[in-house]
Amino acid sequence: MSKMATNEPARRRGPSAVGVFRAALKRDLLLAFRSKSDLVNPLIFFLMVATLFPLGVSPEPGFLALLAPGLVWVAALLATLLSMDSLFRADFEDGTLEQALLSPQPLILIVLARVLAHWIMTGLPLTLMAPLLGLMLFLPADGMGGLMLSLLLGTPTLSLIGAIGAALTVGLRKGGVLISLLVLPLYIPVLIFGSGAVQAAVTGLPLAGYLALLGAMLALGVVLAPLAIGAALRISVSG
């Protein structure tokens, strides 16, 4: 079933860019929904990491409320990172990735569809689940809106940057730890502005500046990251 979906755009002569994107996105989403554990695992991880902090640091509500913006953001960042390793792996192993590289359709679109599908399966659920973690960590109610908005704008950027790391390490047997080494330093700006937005929301300061910066990073990522991902995939597959 999945194979048919892959070959479909290649068989027709010159499908439109939107058509390619839609077909690739549909296939990736279908595949992701078929393996539900991959969908749920990052969410469980997200919840578990958030549970560790009260146990490890202090269960005192006032203290946790102070840390909550950063903690939720770090947990979301790590959960995204954890799910990155498998982004291109299955496609690499069964040869789908090679077909995508050989196909006449622009690789950027296929890659962008893959990342969008990944975000729908990880970043979006994380964003929707974040208020639960906020409650567990006693984040003040004023901060919830900022938390969700900042995650909504920040997690796609995390997916885009992480995909560069995934593309660089796809052919390697020891991808897991390596990906975090490559990607974590690049995540720092998103973390700073994401948790900054939540902090601003908690203290009642205007959010717009933080959200605008997160949006700017997302715009830059959407434009530039697919180029790097495509180049990295070509290198990894041919090497």
Next chain:
Amino acid sequence: MAKNKTEKNWMPRWFYQLASPRWCYDITGKLLPAFSVLALLLLLGGTVWALLFAPADYQQGNSFRIIYIHVPSAILAQSCYMMMALAGAIGLIWKMKVADMVAKACAPLGASLALLALATGAIWGKPTWGSWWVWDARLTSMLILLFLYLGVMALHSAIENDSTAAQSTAVLALVGLVNIPIIKYSVEWWNTLHQPATFKLTEKPAMPAEMWLPLLVMLVGFYCFFAVSLMLRLRHEILRRERRSSWVQALVESR
């Protein structure tokens, strides 16, 4: 063909010659002694000048003299990343083997310079700020730069094929290059949000000439030293990668 010729006109001849590992090995062999002598003289002279003749700071006393190692290594760590990314881009675009080797040689050098800058910063911070580490914007961005170097090195060592490793690390270095200004400004903003203007020490004070002249000498000396160690690493890498070619075998046999 004609197009090729016009291209050769605006690109200097030595640029193309550098693409040949053998030519590059020869020319670095000729440059190496000059740069070694220069580096030795400048570093020795600069150190003596800085430690014995430059005036002590009126607030920090003699402890400020670590600036003569700290600042050059910090500046060099940053320009080394630029060079690594640039060499990686040249390697990606023109498929130049030598550029790949330069990029590979840059990574450990840059990492050690960043580490040196952090270590001297910590040693300097203890008497001046009272603690080894402060989450100051500059310290943090230097730490992140070190992480970027470590990532590049880790990726290089994980890929067995030399040319794939070079291309992959070049892509990573370029992604890092785009990110460095973003990281730098976000870290600066983060810092000013949390602790506004605690330390203005990191900003260059208006130093008298007796203080900054030895610093300049040390900086140039550091650059020469960097050139020497880069050339040594590059020559080693050339020999390793070209070990099957006849000129390397002849070179080894003639020794």
